Amino acid sequence: MNKIIYIMGVSGSGKSTIGKLLAQDLKIPYFDGDDFHPESNIKKMAGGRALNDDDRHEWLEALNKFAKGKIKESSCIIVCSALKQKYRETLRRGLLNQVKWIYLSGSYEQIFERVKNRTDHFMPSNLLESQFEILEEPEEALKLDISLTPSQITQIIKSEFMETSEFGLFGLGVMGKSLSRNLANNGFRISIFNRHVDGVEENVAKDFKAQFPELSNASAFDDISSFVNSLEQPRKIMLMVNAGKAIDHVIEDLLPHLSENDILIDGGNSNYKKTKERIEYLKTKNIHFIGTGISGGEEGALSGPSIMPGGDREAYQLVQPYLESISAKDWKDLPCCTYIGPEGSGHFVKMVHNGIEYVEMQLLAEVSAILERLGKTPDEIADSLERWKETADSYLLGITVTILRKKEGEDWLVKKVLDKAGNKGTGNWTTIASAELGVPCTLIASALFSRFISFYKEERLLLNKTFGKVNDSQLNISTNEILEAYQFARIINHYQGFKIIEEASRSYSWDLNLSEISRIWTGGCIIKSDLMRDLVEIHKETSNLLANPQLIEKLNKARPSVKKVVSECLLKDITTPAFSESVQFFNGITTAYSTANIIQAQRDYFGAHTYKRIDDESGKNHHTSWEQ
Structure with a gap:
């Protein structure tokens, strides 16, 4: 891969000398950044006036454009002062993985002696102090002391960049x-x-x-x-x-x-x-x-x-x-x-990603169970899910179709998979974090506990013999109603997942960008989906998904279907914890006056925890002796 090697430092640090020697040794082109200054900059420096950021902008843009064109042909060396981090960001724009930095470091006294003895440069020595004043030493560069000889410096560069790994x-x-x-x-x-x-x-x-x-x-x-x-x-x-x-x-x-x-x-x-x-x-x-x-x-x-x-x-x-x-x-x-x-925000966001993933997987498992109860074979279930891709496509939907089609001999392999689901901890952590932050991520907890229940295989077998008689009468729901219920539950899942990210951002002062997080989840990851792509734009307008008109319309349209699906499954003894919880949460979050008044009165009764009154706008705490 071709590279742009920028050699930087204040004027007089020896950039040109090192650049020419290195270019000769590596047999690649050498360019002096000073040659790209507009005439106005040269006149300003020759007149003893320091350049400002506006002066440098055109120069840095020209160098960046040149570098992007040159790298298509070969590697090259460009010497350039690049004294500030933002200058370096301009110089490497569009070249992120093809840029190497070398920083020639020396004291003001060392370099001043060099500069005042130069006769072939337009910048006078009295501008050196201004360069040291704005110098921001780069962490990303190979830093070399100018006390070393030019040959020593070039040897170190070759050793570091040409014989070492990145x-x-x-x-x-x-x-x-x-x-x-x-x-x-x-x-x-x-x-x-x-x-x-x-x-x-x-x-x-x-x-x-x-x-x-x-x-x-x-x-x-x-x-x-x-x-x-x-x-x-x-x-x-x-x-x-x-x-x-x-x-x-x-x-x-x-x-x-x-x-x-x-x-x-x-x-x-x-x-x-x-x-x-x-x-x-x-x-x-x-x-x-x-x-x-x-x-x-x-x-x-x-x-x-x-x-x-x-x-x-x-x-x-x-x-x-x-x-x-x-x-x-x-x-x-x-x-x-x-x-x-x-x-730890990166790992927090990945943790929540996995929590959302738990629910998405659980919902598809519940969908499969419902469709199986309707009499469909795994192939027929896969056919139904394949059609859902038109309106609810996702990575997990796609792999579920593939899984359901896989056969071993004359039977479907999925039927031979032991029904004990494992987990590696991120679902637990998300559930714990939601409790610590006071965010009701009920679907993630439900999906997690469903995995825990699955692990009690032996106990489930015993209890099935005791309580296993089920109502196996025909389900009165359509495939389209199941699809709408699935879409409803997925919106609630994403609402809860992003809500905990938002609360963590506020509590920990992380300043997280929900739209950008949505965007990087549209490719490469397990929860990428058409819905996630919609959330990129929605999160630019609001952090509350339930306030978005587009999603409000979808929820209202799907609400009758999800209630019917959950009711039918409950009556016919089909386990659908994630679907059920999506309805319960939605009912709770949209209830104007909840049952928490009873809870708070109970707390005041046995613990004198006090309560507030809806007819007292002062916010004063009240306590009652309830038996008197």
């Missing part, structure tokens, strides 16, 4: 392997690591590399020190290990080998509270930590997942080119990856 992947489980191949397919030089355990895990990284041609330029390791030292600085290492204590053990194993400003990216399903703790801990070591949710499973990780990074924004910008390049793309070809927010 990105490291630690842990080669299913997701780690797919992400490694994704990175390599996007042209990145990567190092991959997997632990060595005698007789259990031996030569995993090397054997994996040998399997796939795209990994021919990757470096494979089972020694941590060698792995870390193979990476250019600041190092960027994605951890793909099991969430929990394993992450902390890996961090401690890596720390002795890391340097200041290195970046660790946790790509697993970690608890957002633990992510916040790790960020704070690693700050004391001057190491960046980015908690990153990744959705899409094995296939998504390889072809393009939805990526949800959270943590320090400046640190994210250093890994942005890599994460955006490997992510899925939305319908506008934009990356399904965005900076979520500070602290």
Whole structure:
């Protein structure tokens, strides 16, 4: 992959000298950024006046346009002061994964001596001070001391950029392997690591590399020190290990080998509270930590997942080119990856994503059970769901159709799958978080508890013998009514899921963008759907989905159907907890005067907790001796 190597620093730091030497050694073109200044800028500096941001804008835009054109032909070196972060952002716009920065660093005294002795440059030495005043040292650059000789500097650059990897992947489980191949397919030089355990895990990284041609330029390791030292600085290492204590053990194993400003990216399903703790801990070591949710499973990780990074924004910008390049793309070809927010917000959003996913899966399972009760075979159920794609398409709907069609011999494979559903913790965490934040995510809790009930297989078999007589009479519902009930419940599910994100954003001061979160969930992830795409625009207008006219119309239209479906299933002993809860929640959230008056009176009776009165606008607390 062609690269633009920007050599930056204040005037007189030796950019041109280093740039020419490096270009000669690498046999690539060299360009001086000063040649792109408009005449007005040159005259201003020659007259002893410092450039301002407006002066530099046209110059930076011209350089960026030139770089984007040049990179189509070959790599090249451009020397340019690029003193502010926003200048660098302009210079690399549209080139995110193809830019390398070299920063030549020196003291004012060192560089002043050089500048005042120059006779061939339009900028006088008295402007040097103004450059130091606006200088924002880049974290993403290879920083080199100008006290070194030009040959030493160029040798270090060649060693760092031409002989080291850009990105490291630690842990080669299913997701780690797919992400490694994704990175390599996007042209990145990567190092991959997997632990060595005698007789259990031996030569995993090397054997994996040998399997796939795209990994021919990757470096494979089972020694941590060698792995870390193979990476250019600041190092960027994605951890793909099991969430929990394993992450902390890996961090401690890596720390002795890391340097200041290195970046660790946790790509697993970690608890957002633990992510916040790790960020704070690693700050004391001057190491960046980015908690990153990744959705899409094995296939998504390889072809393009939805990526949800959270943590320090400046640190994210250093890994942005890599994460955006490997992510899925939305319908506008934009990356399904965005900076979520500070602290553990990335992992929080991924946690809620999984909670929404639990409900979407449960609803489709309930739909299948209802259609089966109507006498349909798995193939016929699949045919019905296939037709639903016209109005309710989603990734999960699509894979459910495929699952239902799969046969083993003369029978459908799905009938042979043991009915005990597992979970990996994110549904639990979402339910706990909803309780902590006071948000009624009742469908997520219901879907989670349905999985828990399924796990009591032996007890269910015993109780079925005792209580198992069911009303198996014909259901009085149509396939279209089931579809409308499904659409109703899905809207309620998404309302609850985004409501907890909104509340977390407010409670933790994260400033989360619900529309942008919706957008990155339209591609690559498990809950991508036509509904999610609609939510991108809806969330630009409101954070309350139940206030949107389009969704209000759909809910009103589907409400009779969902009530009928739930009633019929209840009468005919079909378990539909998610459908049922969608109706109960909707009834509760749309009730003007709830039963909570009784609850509050009871609390006041036995605990003197007091209550407020609807006929007292002062908001005063009241207490009553109820037996007197």
